[in-house]
Amino acid sequence: MNQDYIKPDNWSIIEEGFDVERVKSSESLFSIGNGAMGQRANFEETYTGPTFQGSYIAGVYYPDKTRVGWWKNGYPEYFAKVLNAPNWIGIDVEVNGEKLDLHQCKSVTNFRRELNMKEGWYQRSFTAVLANGTEIEVKATRFLSLDLDEVGAIRYKVTPINQEAKVVFTPYLDAGITNEDTNWDDKFWDTYDLSHNGNTAYILSKTMKTEFHVCTGMLNQLFVANEQVDASPKAETSGTSVRLSYEAQVAKGQSTHLVKFGGYTVSLNHKNEDLVSASATVLKQASESGFDALLDLQKKAWSKIWEMADIVIEGDVKAQQGIRFNIFQLNQTYLGKDPRLNIGPKGFTGEKYGGSTYWDTEAYCLPFYMATKDQMVARNLLTYRYHHLNKAIENAEKLGFTNGAALYPMVTMNGEECHNEWEITFEEIHRNGAMTFAIYNYVRYTGDYSYIPEKGLEVMIGVARFWHQRATFSEEKEKYVILGVTGPNEYENNINNNWYTNYLAKWCIEYCIENLNKVKGEYAVDYKRIIEATNLHQEEIDGMLKVAEHMYFPYSEKHQVFLQQDGFLDKELITVSNLDASQRPINQYWSWDRILRSPYIKQADTLQGMYMFEDKFTKEEMAKHFDFYEPYTVHESSLSPCVHSIIAAYLDRMDQAYTFYLRTSRLDLDDYNKEVEEGLHITSMAGTWMSIVEGFGGLRIKEDKLSFTPRIPKEWKGYTFNVNFRNQILKVSVSQEGTSFTLEGNQELTICVGGKEFTISPDSLITV
Amino acid sequence: MNQDYIKPDNWSIIEEGFDVERVKSSESLFSIGNGAMGQRANFEETYTGPTFQGSYIAGVYYPDKTRVGWWKNGYPEYFAKVLNAPNWIGIDVEVNGEKLDLHQCKSVTNFRRELNMKEGWYQRSFTAVLANGTEIEVKATRFLSLDLDEVGAIRYKVTPINQEAKVVFTPYLDAGITNEDTNWDDKFWDTYDLSHNGNTAYILSKTMKTEFHVCTGMLNQLFVANEQVDASPKAETSGTSVRLSYEAQVAKGQSTHLVKFGGYTVSLNHKNEDLVSASATVLKQASESGFDALLDLQKKAWSKIWEMADIVIEGDVKAQQGIRFNIFQLNQTYLGKDPRLNIGPKGFTGEKYGGSTYWDTEAYCLPFYMATKDQMVARNLLTYRYHHLNKAIENAEKLGFTNGAALYPMVTMNGEECHNEWEITFEEIHRNGAMTFAIYNYVRYTGDYSYIPEKGLEVMIGVARFWHQRATFSEEKEKYVILGVTGPNEYENNINNNWYTNYLAKWCIEYCIENLNKVKGEYAVDYKRIIEATNLHQEEIDGMLKVAEHMYFPYSEKHQVFLQQDGFLDKELITVSNLDASQRPINQYWSWDRILRSPYIKQADTLQGMYMFEDKFTKEEMAKHFDFYEPYTVHESSLSPCVHSIIAAYLDRMDQAYTFYLRTSRLDLDDYNKEVEEGLHITSMAGTWMSIVEGFGGLRIKEDKLSFTPRIPKEWKGYTFNVNFRNQILKVSVSQEGTSFTLEGNQELTICVGGKEFTISPDSLITV
The missing domain is CATH 1.50.10.10 (Glycosyltransferase)
Structure with missing residues (x-):
């Protein structure tokens, strides 16, 4: 039990303090996704402590050969597995020649994670003293865009606070990944092309057997003191990874940040030969908007979701x-x-x-x-x-x-x-x-x-x-x-x-x-x-x-x-x-x-x-x-x-x-x-949602009509939920005193409450 | 179904003709064992066709890590497996520079296997024409001694029949073996010492985890025209095998044979440090008796078993x-x-x-x-x-x-x-x-x-x-x-x-x-x-x-x-x-x-x-x-x-x-x-034995007495079985006409037949 570890908050999931034992749990809790892809809340920078790296693409799987003790006739040959996809979030960070790794720092303080559910972003911040004595503040913000669902964005900001610093950001793509749960240690991915050009890089890989082709791409922007600088990164490629290095010299108290746009284009949605150009297009679109504008779109998109689902x-x-x-x-x-x-x-x-x-x-x-x-x-x-x-x-x-x-x-x-x-x-x-x-x-x-x-x-x-x-x-x-x-x-x-x-x-x-x-x-x-x-x-x-x-x-x-x-x-x-x-x-x-x-x-x-x-x-x-x-x-x-x-x-x-x-x-x-x-x-x-709406709210469909039998736990003052019913939105507010209904739509709706029928007009409120 | 493939014979299992498809089945059917060890009827010489090599030592096993699809509480961590043991039967045979391999010969004729159950030996003979045109007759006889149960013996005889021949026998020991049914491709054996001296060689290995130590040994004798010759073999060792090579030059129609004594001494019965000397002792004992004398003992030992069990x-x-x-x-x-x-x-x-x-x-x-x-x-x-x-x-x-x-x-x-x-x-x-x-x-x-x-x-x-x-x-x-x-x-x-x-x-x-x-x-x-x-x-x-x-x-x-x-x-x-x-x-x-x-x-x-x-x-x-x-x-x-x-x-x-x-x-x-x-x-x-003795013979114990209700299938003239009952042997012969009982022992025995009591005196016969 983790009780009371996550800070109570109406809209955010918040963790305060750095606990090596909790890194893997928090990686799960702070996960982000946009329906098309998703990822655990792994650190962008190197982390040598216990971690479970995971980034996944909807619909991309691998048929892992069945493993059983005793075969029975009729068993399938394969178990289709959610597939760990190439890592696009990685950013190695070096400060005054020392690699940032929270597992190796002299101290980590003010560590905080926030998953802002209202707006759909995840942020991690901390102060670290590196082995070489440099003290830095870090704030990394990340989201997977709902609007451009092939793109995620990271803003990774470093501020040296006790001395000036040379900060080297090395964003990378790495397709040399494995699944934790492989049956036979099969290789799931085959990487067949790597390329880079200026601030962008791409890796083309395909899954073995199922042959899903995926282009993993990135496009980076370097900022010093919030001004974008024209950086010419050094590039380095290995068999399955591409790395671009950006150097920034910053004074004490001055910040530098890297914005990294990354993500996947997939053969489910594009022709194989178009994957790189599709990735380039969408990354360009995102970068031209810029991190903040894309984040604004994100907030709006989540706001629309909440309007109906909250x-x-x-x-x-x-x-x-x-x-x-x-x-x-x-x-x-x-x-x-x-x-x-x-x-x-x-x-x-x-x-x-x-x-x-x-x-x-x-x-x-x-x-x-x-x-x-x-x-x-x-x-x-x-x-x-x-x-x-x-x-x-x-x-x-x-x-x-x-x-x-x-x-x-x-x-x-x-x-x-x-x-x-x-x-x-x-x-x-x-x-x-x-x-x-x-x-x-x-x-x-x-x-x-x-x-x-x-x-x-x-x-x-x-x-x-x-x-x-x-x-x-x-x-x-x-x-x-x-x-x-x-x-x-x-x-x-x-x-x-x-x-x-x-x-x-x-x-x-x-x-x-x-x-x-x-x-x-x-x-x-x-x-x-x-x-x-x-x-x-x-x-x-x-x-x-x-x-x-x-x-x-x-x-x-x-x-x-x-x-x-x-x-x-x-x-x-x-x-x-x-x-x-x-x-x-x-x-x-x-x-x-x-x-x-x-x-x-x-x-x-x-x-x-x-x-x-x-x-x-x-x-x-x-x-x-x-x-x-x-x-x-x-x-x-x-x-x-x-x-x-x-x-x-x-x-x-x-x-x-x-x-x-x-x-x-x-x-x-x-x-x-x-x-x-x-x-x-x-x-x-x-099921939790059902417990409130069908359980406490007592929502049923009876004779083609919405029906409610509202109840409320004595521990609560009130609760409100919305339901979309036949293209109109009904807002239901239950309090210890009674229940009110508001209809957002354009035609009357007859509902049943506690066995009695009521008719609600659009944009009006009734209380029962 | 294999019906009619094995030749009907009262005492032997006989196969005639060489069929690549049947090699693995016959390896099972012609298996030999002596209670302490046993082996499939693999060929001594190299065979590149489909084969399932198997030699096993009683009581020596390996705990193979459990493999299941879905773990359930209470499952054991390991599955103890019968362990394929080092191969001691191998004899490579080269004739006029050409390796004998029945899968590569120009022709194989007169192929015959016999498992003589009465006497406890297995023999294989054939005529082969090698790729170099040399035609040879081969007769290989093998048994695992009941008297010296750490020893097996092979007599491998080659006779060139169309030309003179240089025959090179290379008997070897090989501890580089695996199990067919390993769960995780674990290595089951660790070979830690190999040695040879004149006509003998030894390999010391131990099983991983269970640490059974085993000395696999051999002692060879070369004969030309049935005369033992003083051979100085060439020795060759690799990581897990020892090979000794014997050359014989024989005229057309003249035979040469190698006698190989081999087998295992095991830490279940000896101290680890004594395994080699124990092996040396028992191999020396066997070789001093010689193949034929040991085989005579084998026949006697099996004769004793049959006396009681036939x-x-x-x-x-x-x-x-x-x-x-x-x-x-x-x-x-x-x-x-x-x-x-x-x-x-x-x-x-x-x-x-x-x-x-x-x-x-x-x-x-x-x-x-x-x-x-x-x-x-x-x-x-x-x-x-x-x-x-x-x-x-x-x-x-x-x-x-x-x-x-x-x-x-x-x-x-x-x-x-x-x-x-x-x-x-x-x-x-x-x-x-x-x-x-x-x-x-x-x-x-x-x-x-x-x-x-x-x-x-x-x-x-x-x-x-x-x-x-x-x-x-x-x-x-x-x-x-x-x-x-x-x-x-x-x-x-x-x-x-x-x-x-x-x-x-x-x-x-x-x-x-x-x-x-x-x-x-x-x-x-x-x-x-x-x-x-x-x-x-x-x-x-x-x-x-x-x-x-x-x-x-x-x-x-x-x-x-x-x-x-x-x-x-x-x-x-x-x-x-x-x-x-x-x-x-x-x-x-x-x-x-x-x-x-x-x-x-x-x-x-x-x-x-x-x-x-x-x-x-x-x-x-x-x-x-x-x-x-x-x-x-x-x-x-x-x-x-x-x-x-x-x-x-x-x-x-x-x-x-x-x-x-x-x-x-x-x-x-x-x-x-x-x-x-x-x-x-x-x-x-x-169960088959029970079908005759308890089924047809109707043997039961009733009120502390042997009881019979003999019946006979109409397809049979008669059948006879022996039972050891409280240290006396009763021979029961059932025919279509009636049943007779003979007692081998020293005191009267009262038995019940078809519900009536009869008392039999030692060494007398009664017929019911």
């Missing part, structure tokens, strides 16, 4: 900082402009988990992006899966399914499965249901039904076919059963009749056929195309519906709850509160078999389903299930507390809801799991 | 060859002299599976060694596990068990678990029951109760404690349940209430307490020592008995069978005969999840338990279970058909019994699984 919390600065950190990081990771991209579990802040796409996107991130962005963004997230439908069909074929059944991968970059643990890869198939649910959720929220005939129905048919084939008939139970699965609770493997999976399977089939009929009636041309493409016959439809109708659900009469799976009641039902604290988290202290036979639930499982299909259950049923399962839930997944928080709020148990909320909102800032140095938990951040 | 089959030469091959290979692998050794699944014929010890030893091999060797051998096998008791307790502690509960490893070399698949390592815990069952089986067969107070009871207490702690109480069932296990059928993982496991657990507890009471009454001193060592209290005993008494067993009233596990009847119960043949074996064609949710049984599971505890069930119950489970059994483990064969025989279904027998007896000779090149299935060979 949540204001009054009376609790740590909660405020926490929620903004979550919203900020989500926006740094994914902006929804490009349907080829998705939301990696670590974003651009680390390499763990590889891949870019988990069911997290559909289950947790989609609601955030639907409510805080133009609906095109959510549509792009759905389209990503539509583009992967053929791969999902291939994936199912590898597991023995036929006739267009689709199984979406557990982890993927390009649609192919890349995970390799049989109990997850082959058995955590509930993920497939999330694809259909996301479509339903999107249409319900946006009202954009057109997505279904255009793209969604084909996905839904592939998914329904999978469930149809995957369920088998039990003569014993005279019902359809789904054997050998892993539910959302990964602390159970290879179980039979996971209620969540069975429920989702039944629902996916029914929703698919319901929409098939609707499309048949209302979109005849699309229907014809889809039927031809999928070759779906009535006999198969009848078979699907039979499975849905006769699906088995494990139920306990005694407890009046659906059982998480067959045999759940055979476990030793000792609640978490009766578990020795020294055994927590159990995933660190217990062997896997012990975890599996325990009743402990890693993340919401049955409750995940009841959350998703709240309307199908009474409040009493929800309470019964919550009371039954919550005592066994250890929340050892970052995706767990948010769902419990939302349900607790729904059940008017605000204290509990608030406790769960706290656990999710500052997970990384307070480093609950002592692992933040590996990167941030990006996708779970969307 | 099974003669009349009227079916392939069955005869098959059963002798199994008996021969078991004896090559393990002779029971050293309680530190055990029976590796591949013996000395390959590297697959690593480790040396599986539950195969207790469940399959023990009966063979009890009946065909002095009872000390079986006692050594039990003692091996007694010595590992503390490691088994540590192993259980790693999984959260306490208070002296012991979990014997799935795979081991030194008692530590070295397997790393959670569903096996942590869950295939029925292996623990086999430890207690083996003690019971030993005492039942030998009458040597003393083993229990001396050593056995402590093992049984550790095992019983494990079951006590591992079972948990189900409030739902009001019974003790055992959740999350893998049974003998590894095509089910993480199942609940595997009948076999639950049954064995209950029995282990009851048998332990029964013996505890007996030891208390009859061995007071031992009892005191054991109670002090184990700190076993009445309360714990009561707890154990409660678990045993209230153990849950899944049962189907409808089918009147115990169910393999909870939920077995929910599966799609399509019999194997209705499975598309193109899908077999399913482990090659189906993904793991599909296998797991299918009803298909890899190897006897419920039936394994009914086989072990036959007396507890009626014949009708056995038949019901056999009829229920056999149709779903795919026998994709080499350990499966033997149990089904024995039960089928017991049920008087001899045609079926014979079919299963055939499948096990020539598994390797006919290469059913197309994998014999990886090595032989040593431990399953004991």
Whole structure:
């Protein structure tokens, strides 16, 4: 736990003081990204202490050869990994002949980092006494431009304070990088061209196997006492790096700074042969604007993001900082402009988990992006899966399914499965249901039904076919059963009749056929195309519906709850509160078999389903299930507390809801799991947003209308959030006294608050 | 399948003709061993075609760092691997300046291999025309001495047949070897001294990490026209090898041969500093006897083994060859002299599976060694596990068990678990029951109760404690349940209430307490020592008995069978005969999840338990279970058909019994699984022996007496086997007409045949 280390602030993440042990954690926390690229908060200058260097480009990956102990048929050959990209931020700094390295300085004082979330920049400043006695002040400011998303900018300023100094800046590009998590120490990059010209330099590299070509470029400007000087840098190239050296002689107290523009142009967006000229163009554009002007654009761009996405919390600065950190990081990771991209579990802040796409996107991130962005963004997230439908069909074929059944991968970059643990890869198939649910959720929220005939129905048919084939008939139970699965609770493997999976399977089939009929009636041309493409016959439809109708659900009469799976009641039902604290988290202290036979639930499982299909259950049923399962839930997944928080709020148990909320909102800032140095938990951040908007705010879509049941934790004075609903922005302010709504748009909106309907006019305020 | 490739012969394995594609398979089939070391049938001379070089020393292993895709708490750090040892068989041969290499010769004719099982030697002969036109005949004979088990001998004879020839033999030692199955390409051996003197040479190497020191030595003799000549070889050493060169000029039709004695002395048996002198001593002893005299001793030693272990089959030469091959290979692998050794699944014929010890030893091999060797051998096998008791307790502690509960490893070399698949390592815990069952089986067969107070009871207490702690109480069932296990059928993982496991657990507890009471009454001193060592209290005993008494067993009233596990009847119960043949074996064609949710049984599971505890069930119950489970059994483990064969025989279904027998007896000779090149299935060979002796012969121990229910397949004229029973040898001959018994011993023996008692006098024959 890192509690109280990060300074409380409404808009910034602030670290004060230099602690070698915390460098790697802070590199994660102060990460920056612009949706197209991102990087850990590594120092620009040489640092010989423990560090985890990371710079990443969206969509650029490497298929690392699978490493397993015991091969199982069906495992993928490769694990697609987020790829550490060439370093463009490096600036070696020499002062009076001595290299600046915070790990070697006589002293480092006034060390401070600030990540300004409101404006989208990161700054580091400190005073250092070098071994040669020169004392300097350094201030380095950096951002990745939202406007020019192939460019980042650094202003690195040095001021000698006890004597005059010769300062040598050596900005460089280095493509000789590796991944921390390589399986076989493969070389991931091949560097094939280096060039420099005046203040610019470029490196052309391509990834092995996948052959993504990347031009890493830089353009530098030298300033002495804030005046740009015409510098002729000395250039030096090695096999994989280019270095330019700039000398400045400055008096005591006088400052010099280097502005470095750098970044990547990538073959995803340019022809290979145009990469250098594209880089030159964009760097020139940035440098002609200049650092300050580009930063002004950055502030404006972030201001626009916040306008839609911000949540204001009054009376609790740590909660405020926490929620903004979550919203900020989500926006740094994914902006929804490009349907080829998705939301990696670590974003651009680390390499763990590889891949870019988990069911997290559909289950947790989609609601955030639907409510805080133009609906095109959510549509792009759905389209990503539509583009992967053929791969999902291939994936199912590898597991023995036929006739267009689709199984979406557990982890993927390009649609192919890349995970390799049989109990997850082959058995955590509930993920497939999330694809259909996301479509339903999107249409319900946006009202954009057109997505279904255009793209969604084909996905839904592939998914329904999978469930149809995957369920088998039990003569014993005279019902359809789904054997050998892993539910959302990964602390159970290879179980039979996971209620969540069975429920989702039944629902996916029914929703698919319901929409098939609707499309048949209302979109005849699309229907014809889809039927031809999928070759779906009535006999198969009848078979699907039979499975849905006769699906088995494990139920306990005694407890009046659906059982998480067959045999759940055979476990030793000792609640978490009766578990020795020294055994927590159990995933660190217990062997896997012990975890599996325990009743402990890693993340919401049955409750995940009841959350998703709240309307199908009474409040009493929800309470019964919550009371039954919550005592066994250890929340050892970052995706767990948010769902419990939302349900607790729904059940008017605000204290509990608030406790769960706290656990999710500052997970990384307070480093609950002592692992933040590996990167941030990006996708779970969307869960934090949901805890407030769906949990406290009680946002639902009911009968095509926005509905709210606002509640407020007693610890807060008030909170405000915005939602984009069908191209109008509704601002919702909840205080201990009541809730007010303001509409920014051009037509009336009828909403439901606490069960009653209200109609709001544009630019007016109503209070309930 | 390899059917009909090996020539049928009563006593030898014979290959005729040279087939590059078969070299690796034949290297396995013609392997030789003497219990202390063993080797694949690699060519002595250079061979540049596909080959799998392997020479192994009993008890010498390397802990290879674990390689897994996804780490689970409790996994061992290392996997102990059978270690490829320095090569001492190599003899480069040059004829008229041309190197002999069967992969490069103009022609190879008359190629023949023979493994003479009666006498324990291996011979290879061929005629080759070299690229330079010289035609030669070669005959190479080799054996690993049973008398001097640190020595092997080779006689390598060359006869030029179309012209005179200068023949240069270069025998060498080479310690620059690797394992085929290294996880991280580690170097396993460190060679630290090489020396040579006249006709001898030595290499000292030690294994990395485990620091086994090994001296690999050789002593050569050159003969021309069968006369030993005084040769002064030229010596050459490199970093890891020593080569001695011998020249002989021979006339056309005249032969020359090299006799090479070689082998290992090992720090398991000598002090490190004595290894070279020990090697020198034993090589001198061998060479002074000479090749032929040593070979005569070999024949005598094997004759003694066969006296006790042979099974003669009349009227079916392939069955005869098959059963002798199994008996021969078991004896090559393990002779029971050293309680530190055990029976590796591949013996000395390959590297697959690593480790040396599986539950195969207790469940399959023990009966063979009890009946065909002095009872000390079986006692050594039990003692091996007694010595590992503390490691088994540590192993259980790693999984959260306490208070002296012991979990014997799935795979081991030194008692530590070295397997790393959670569903096996942590869950295939029925292996623990086999430890207690083996003690019971030993005492039942030998009458040597003393083993229990001396050593056995402590093992049984550790095992019983494990079951006590591992079972948990189900409030739902009001019974003790055992959740999350893998049974003998590894095509089910993480199942609940595997009948076999639950049954064995209950029995282990009851048998332990029964013996505890007996030891208390009859061995007071031992009892005191054991109670002090184990700190076993009445309360714990009561707890154990409660678990045993209230153990849950899944049962189907409808089918009147115990169910393999909870939920077995929910599966799609399509019999194997209705499975598309193109899908077999399913482990090659189906993904793991599909296998797991299918009803298909890899190897006897419920039936394994009914086989072990036959007396507890009626014949009708056995038949019901056999009829229920056999149709779903795919026998994709080499350990499966033997149990089904024995039960089928017991049920008087001899045609079926014979079919299963055939499948096990020539598994390797006919290469059913197309994998014999990886090595032989040593431990399953004991199952083949059981199929005849327990299956067809119907041998059981009933009320402390040998009991038989002889049956004979209609394809055979007769068969004869010997069993050592309490230090007398009983020869049993079964023909279509009746059964005769001859006793070699010094006291009367009362046996039971077909339910009736007969008393046999020593050296007399009775016919029933």
